[in-house]
Amino acid sequence: MPTEWASSRDLLLSLDASHGLRLGIESAIRQAIQDGRLRPGEKLPSSRSLARDLGVARGTVSEAYSQLAAEGYLGSRQGAASQVVWAPPARSVPAARPAEQAARWDLRPGLPGGSSFPRHTWARAARRVLPRIPEDAFGYGDCQGTAELRVALASYLGRARNVRSDPAGLMICGGFTEALAIVCEVLRRSGATAMAMEDPCAPRYRQIVSDAGLRVVPVACDGEGIQTAALARTPAQAVLVTPAHQYPLGVTLSPGRRGALIEWARARDGLVVEDDYDGEFRFGRPPVGALQQMDPDHVVYVGTASKTLGPGLRLGWMTLPPPARDPARQVKERLNRGNAVIDQFVLADLIGSGEFDRHVRRLRAAYRRRRDQLLAALAGSVPGAVVTGIAAGMHLLLRPPGEVSGEAILAAAQRHSLWLHTLADYQHFPAAPGSSQVIVGYGTPADHAFRPALDALMAVLTSLPAGA
Numbered sequence: 001m002p003t004e005w006a007s008s009r010d011l012l013l014s015l016d017a018s019h020g021l022r023l024g025i026e027s028a029i030r031q032a033i034q035d036g037r038l039r040p041g042e043k044l045p046s047s048r049s050l051a052r053d054l055g056v057a058r059g060t061v062s063e064a065y066s067q068l069a070a071e072g073y074l075g076s077r078q079g080a081a082s083q084v085v086w087a088p089p090a091r092s093v094p095a096a097r098p099a100e101q102a103a104r105w106d107l108r109p110g111l112p113g114g115s116s117f118p119r120h121t122w123a124r125a126a127r128r129v130l131p132r133i134p135e136d137a138f139g140y141g142d143c144q145g146t147a148e149l150r151v152a153l154a155s156y157l158g159r160a161r162n163v164r165s166d167p168a169g170l171m172i173c174g175g176f177t178e179a180l181a182i183v184c185e186v187l188r189r190s191g192a193t194a195m196a197m198e199d200p201c202a203p204r205y206r207q208i209v210s211d212a213g214l215r216v217v218p219v220a221c222d223g224e225g226i227q228t229a230a231l232a233r234t235p236a237q238a239v240l241v242t243p244a245h246q247y248p249l250g251v252t253l254s255p256g257r258r259g260a261l262i263e264w265a266r267a268r269d270g271l272v273v274e275d276d277y278d279g280e281f282r283f284g285r286p287p288v289g290a291l292q293q294m295d296p297d298h299v300v301y302v303g304t305a306s307k308t309l310g311p312g313l314r315l316g317w318m319t320l321p322p323p324a325r326d327p328a329r330q331v332k333e334r335l336n337r338g339n340a341v342i343d344q345f346v347l348a349d350l351i352g353s354g355e356f357d358r359h360v361r362r363l364r365a366a367y368r369r370r371r372d373q374l375l376a377a378l379a380g381s382v383p384g385a386v387v388t389g390i391a392a393g394m395h396l397l398l399r400p401p402g403e404v405s406g407e408a409i410l411a412a413a414q415r416h417s418l419w420l421h422t423l424a425d426y427q428h429f430p431a432a433p434g435s436s437q438v439i440v441g442y443g444t445p446a447d448h449a450f451r452p453a454l455d456a457l458m459a460v461l462t463s464l465p466a467g468a
C-alpha cells in the first residue's frame with residue numbers, strides 16, 4: 001500500500017515501498033515531477049531531513065536523488081539543495097477571444113486603472129494596524145464584518161453619501177456582486193419571485209438574479225433614469241437601480257422618479273436595491289445623496305471599493321433594513337462566514353485617518369481631467385459625436401455621427417486594436433434602439449496608455465463609414 005509522508009518542506013509523497021525504499025522514493029518524486037506538482041526551480045528537502053521524515057537511512061535518499069539527477073529530473077550543486085530542473089510538456093491553454101487577444105488599448109467601462117491603487121498608503125496603514133489587530137480577529141469572527149470597519153463606514157457613508165446607517169445594520173461583503181447574490185437569496189426565501197432591473201444594465205447582474213431563482217423583469221430607462229410608471233405595472237417585489245449614475249446610460253434618477261420609486265416600494269412593501277458603484281465620482285457639482293436616506297426600511301444601499309481602490313480587493317458593504325438582517329446573516333454565514341479581516345482593518349484605518357477621502361479626491365480630479373481630455377479630443381476630431389450622461393464616474397455614452405451600426409464600430413475598433421463596448425452589450429433586448437452607441441470607459445488605461453488609447457478611439461470614430 002502506498003504511504004503518504006510529509007517531508008520537512010511540506011512535500012507530500014505517495015510512497016510505495018513494495019520494491020524497496022530507494023525505488024519507492026525515486027518513483028514518488030519522479031511521478032510528482034511528471035505530474036507537474038513539483039515544478040522547475042522547486043527545491044527538495046535535504047537528504048538528511050527527508051530521511052528523518054521518512055524514517056530511512058540518509059544514504060537511501062541520497063541514492064534516490066542521484067538517480068533522479070542522472071535521469072535529468074534534478075540538478076544539484078555542491079552544498080546546495082537538489083532542485084527540480086525538468087518540466088512536463090506545456091498543456092495547451094484555451095485561446096482567448098480573438099478581439100480580446102488583439103486589443104492593445106482598453107477603453108471598456110467599469111475598471112479603475114491598475115495604476116491607481118494607493119500601494120504606499122495601503123502599505124503604511126497595513127504596517128500601522130497589523131500589530132494592533134486582536135488575536136481573536138483571526139478566528140471566525142462576525143460574518144457581518146469587523147466592528148472597526150462597520151463603525152468607520154457608518155460615519156463615512158453618512159458624511160459622504162448621505163446614507164442613514166448604524167454599524168449593526170451594515171454588512172461587509174465581497175463587492176456589490178456578493179451583496180446582490182445575498183439580497184436575492186434573502187428575497188427568494190421570503191417568497192419573492194421577480195426582480196425588476198434597469199434596461200440597459202450590466203448583464204452579469206441579470207445572471208446573478210436569475211441564478212438566484214428570481215425572474216428578471218426589464219424596465220426601460222430614459223433620460224430621467226428608470227421609468228417608474230412602467231415599474232409599477234410589473235409584478236416585481238424588488239428592483240435594482242443605479243440612481244446616482246445609471247449604468248451604463250450615465251444619467252441621474254430625477255427627483256420626481258426618486259420619489260416615485262420610494263412610493264412604489266412602500267405601496268408594494270417592496271425592496272429597492274441601490275447600487276452606488278461610483279457615487280464618489282461626480283465632477284463640478286456636489287454628488288446626489290443616496291436614495292436610501294429617503295426610506296432605509298425599503299432600500300438596501302450597496303457600496304463598493306471596486307472603483308475607489310480596486311475590484312481585486314473584493315470589498316463592498318450594504319445597509320440592511322432590520323427585518324433583512326438575520327436572514328442576510330444566515331446566507332452570509334453559509335456562503336463564506338465573512339470576508340478577509342486584514343483588509344477590513346486596513347480600510348477602517350484609512351477611512352478613520354482621512355487618507356481614504358484624500359485618495360478619493362485625488363482620483364476624482366484625475367478622472368475629471370481624463371473626461372475633459374476625452375471631450376476635448378472629441379470636439380477636435382469628431383465634432384458631430386454626441387455625448388450624453390452627467391459629468392461623473394469613469395465612463396460616458398457616445399453617439400457617433402451618422403447612422404453607423406454597432407458591428408461597424410466594433411470592427412473598426414478591432415482594426416485599431418481598441419477594446420470598446422457598445423450599448424448592445426447591456427441591453428435586455430437584442431438590436432434595441434441606440435444599440436450602436438459607444439460606452440467609453442476612461443478609467444481603465446494606466447496613465448501612460450491613456451493618450452494613445454484616446455488617439456485610437458479618435459482614429460476609430462473618424463474612420464467610420466457614415467451609414468454603414
Ligand SMILES: Cc1ncc(COP(=O)(O)O)c(C=O)c1O
Pocket residue numbers: 110111174175176177178202242247275277303304305306311315316
Ligand atoms: C453597475 C456596477 N455595479 C457595481 C459594480 C461593482 O461590482 P463589485 O463591487 O462586485 O466589483 C460594477 C463593476 O464594474 C458595476 O459596473
